[in-house]
Amino acid sequence: MNIGGTLTLVLPIEDSSQIGHARRTAQQLAEKNGFDATDAGRVALVVTELASNVLKHATRGELHLRILPRPSGFGIEILAVDRAAGFDLQACLTDGFSTGGTQGIGLGAVSRQADVFDVYADHRGAVLLTRLYPRSDKAPDRRFGVTQHSLHHDPACGDVWHLAFDGACISALVIDGLGHGEEAERAARAGEKVFALAPFASPTLLLEDMHQAMTGTRGGAGAFAQFNGDALKFVGIGNIGASLIGPDKSRGLASHPGIVGGQYRRAQPFDYAQVNGHLLIMYSDGLQSRWNLQDYPGLVHRHPAVIATVLHRDFCRGRDDVTVLVVALETAHG
Structure with a gap:
């Protein structure tokens, strides 16, 4: 899906x-x-x-x-x-x-x-x-949350997010087209369109396909994470922020320098083992990076949609498009 x-x-x-x-x-x-x-x-x-x-x-x-x-x-x-x-x-x-x-x-x-x-x-x-949900809909709730806002409430947004589910597997994407407005959105949508065709493909090849699709546009920062029910692969270019929040520690996920659709060196994905039960948080640079969930006692146990909205409320820069995507990495998504 x-x-x-x-x-x-x-x-x-x-x-x-x-x-x-x-x-x-x-x-x-x-x-x-x-x-x-x-x-x-x-x-x-x-x-x-x-x-x-x-x-x-x-x-x-x-x-x-x-x-x-x-x-x-x-x-x-x-x-x-x-x-x-x-x-x-x-x-x-x-x-x-x-x-x-x-x-x-x-x-x-x-x-x-x-x-x-x-x-x-x-x-x-x-x-x-x-x-x-309609009373006829008996499917379980998917534990993700996202909040996305364009600069000055512009109908065009240079940020794009996308989620794909396949059984216990999850693939999550955030792209921030350079600048904001229609041209930034066109760049980001070009990358999203390719990602949606094969969200669980080899990360290196998928990133290369996104890069080709965004060539000729403004380009942008982009990152995606693929969760297979236990481990996670992450690859990013540019300043998309990402963190894995576990029960006892948090760690940032590193991206490589460059511009998708512009120029970057060959980017290798990073692997993270045994992350079932963790939170994945991805965000564009419209959100300040100085937040720490430990400053909000109990927030880590709340629904991902609540977490995303609290972070946006308290750390939105207010001078760019902003996206915050929070996904509970759990096999119950199936």
């Missing part, structure tokens, strides 16, 4: 009039992607509650929406993001509790409507994740 990269849809939540717009936007998105009236109603309810919670608790924040391709059909991902002071999570999960002092359904009801519910909250703020 291939999942092509798309931008995160961001809905600001700063006053009560935006709650209705968010609800309508999410419900229409669900209906356009195969949700029936009942399931689309669940999406509308969850968005309304999350947006209301942002206003009550934080006074301002955002909802991040994403379509999730599935083996048959699509799901909807909704994340509520804020920078408010910490709040009592267990109390908020109780029906009828409202941080705004008014009667509310509570996040407990949201968690029961959602197929996936997770949250991380500390003094920096909160990120709440919900994923909803």
Whole structure:
């Protein structure tokens, strides 16, 4: 199964009039992607509650929406993001509790409507994740998360990400086309198109094919990782950041200098053994590299979508396209 990269849809939540717009936007998105009236109603309810919670608790924040391709059909991902002071999570999960002092359904009801519910909250703020699938969709949740944003909300994004699943095997790609805008996106998409044709091919040959496809474009930085259920191969050119986060240590994954589609020396992949159960984090240089998950107690155990969103919220440079891709390396993906 291939999942092509798309931008995160961001809905600001700063006053009560935006709650209705968010609800309508999410419900229409669900209906356009195969949700029936009942399931689309669940999406509308969850968005309304999350947006209301942002206003009550934080006074301002955002909802991040994403379509999730599935083996048959699509799901909807909704994340509520804020920078408010910490709040009592267990109390908020109780029906009828409202941080705004008014009667509310509570996040407990949201968690029961959602197929996936997770949250991380500390003094920096909160990120709440919900994923909803049609009731007929019984496939397990794929434990990956991605957040992607273009500079100045440009409809063209020079960053591209792509994921491929084949049984227990996973292949993950991030490309950052030089600069930003339409020409950067054209360069990145040229590399992604070749990658999608054979995401589990020999890394050296696959990189060479991507290089040929991107020749004549601006070119860009690119990196991909191939996980076979136990070990991981990683190859990168340019400044795509990547880390493997294990239970007892973290390690950066090294890329070679150069430009895919421009010039680079022959790049050999790096091999990492026994990484089942690790987190793979890949990101473009729109994200600062000085983050450390150890500064966020317990975050490493949260859903990858929560991790990606927290990192984007706190370390986005704000002057370039930005992509953060987090994948749980586990054989249960099959």
